[in-house]
Amino acid sequence: MIRNEVLPSNHECAGSLKNVIDALYVLNGKWKRALILSLVQSSKRFNEIQKEVTGISAKVLAKELKDLELNDFITRNVYPTTPVSIIYEATGYSQTLKSVIGELSAWGEQHREKVKQSMRKQS
Amino acid sequence: MIRNEVLPSNHECAGSLKNVIDALYVLNGKWKRALILSLVQSSKRFNEIQKEVTGISAKVLAKELKDLELNDFITRNVYPTTPVSIIYEATGYSQTLKSVIGELSAWGEQHREKVKQSMRKQS
DNA sequence: GTTACCGCTTACCTTTCGGTAAGTACTATC
DNA sequence: GATAGTACTTACCGAAAGGTAAGCGGTAAC
Numbered sequence: 001m002i003r004n005e006v007l008p009s010n011h012e013c014a015g016s017l018k019n020v021i022d023a024l025y026v027l028n029g030k031w032k033r034a035l036i037l038s039l040v041q042s043s044k045r046f047n048e049i050q051k052e053v054t055g056i057s058a059k060v061l062a063k064e065l066k067d068l069e070l071n072d073f074i075t076r077n078v079y080p081t082t083p084v085s086i087i088y089e090a091t092g093y094s095q096t097l098k099s100v101i102g103e104l105s106a107w108g109e110q111h112r113e114k115v116k117q118s119m120r121k122q123s
Numbered sequence: 124m125i126r127n128e129v130l131p132s133n134h135e136c137a138g139s140l141k142n143v144i145d146a147l148y149v150l151n152g153k154w155k156r157a158l159i160l161s162l163v164q165s166s167k168r169f170n171e172i173q174k175e176v177t178g179i180s181a182k183v184l185a186k187e188l189k190d191l192e193l194n195d196f197i198t199r200n201v202y203p204t205t206p207v208s209i210i211y212e213a214t215g216y217s218q219t220l221k222s223v224i225g226e227l228s229a230w231g232e233q234h235r236e237k238v239k240q241s242m243r244k245q246s
Numbered sequence: 247g248t249t250a251c252c253g254c255t256t257a258c259c260t261t262t263c264g265g266t267a268a269g270t271a272c273t274a275t276c
Numbered sequence: 277g278a279t280a281g282t283a284c285t286t287a288c289c290g291a292a293a294g295g296t297a298a299g300c301g302g303t304a305a306c
């Protein structure tokens with residue numbers, strides 16, 4: 001189960017911090033979250049992803065997909081049609097990110113509200 | 124030119140993604156988590172932080188502290204002693220990060236285990 | 247045979263991040 | 277008057293992330 005007692009003693013803190021850094025490292029970069037969310041919704045081909053995730057270049061997309069595959073978030077399925085079709089799909093492991101992304105999302109939303117309010121105060 | 128928003132097919136998803144990006148943006152960079160954790164443990168002065176968070180330079184520390192202050196994670200208290208002492212402390216708002224950091228930490232821990240295992244398989 | 251689509255790769259460039267070293271303004275101490 | 281400490285700022289630099297544009301090997305349609 002998930003322990004919610006974060007930021008305890010100094011000693012435990014260091015280990016916890018390492019975990020957090022590890023997690024953020026995997027989710028780092030401008031595109032990873034968008035790609036995971038896109039593929040969790042439905043499996044897609046290279047060009048389809050590029051169309052949906054507007055603004056990403058082929059170079060970066062190829063790099064990010066490799067990265068996500070290495071980390072077991074997606075699989076690259078090659079179908080021997082003519083021409084070969086390559087379909088990327090989210091693994092079940094991507095689902096384990098749900099609660100993480102959920103927490104991040106909830107926090108991000110209330111944080112934006114807070115920033116808005118403090119901007120109103122200042123102006 | 125850019126035609127659509129990110130992931131236009133699913134409104135909820137797009138909003139959620141934006142929140143996640145916002146959250147991660149605030150927690151971004153090499154030092155933010157370490158600084159928040161350090162100041163949550165106890166309020167500190169500039170040089171004290173620099174000693175504790177080994178490796179950070181004065182320039183980066185000053186920049187990060189400004190950033191954290193803007194986002195309401197810390198306050199900069201100036202005491203009119205001679206010479207003035209400036210003490211940084213974590214706000215109560217830093218506590219709202221607890222569940223987020225908790226989820227990240229738990230996920231990061233199990234992810235590291237998983238990576239270890241898959242490396243064993245390959246070698 | 248030229249064009250076009252697919253799934254990339256390559257070369258090149260810009261922007262951003264972070265690091266080092268030095269300097270600054272002030273006070274205090276020797 | 278020289279030195280040291282505090283809390284930074286400034287100038288310069290290298291690495292990495294990310295963007296642009298072009299190419300490439302295959303297939304296939306016109």
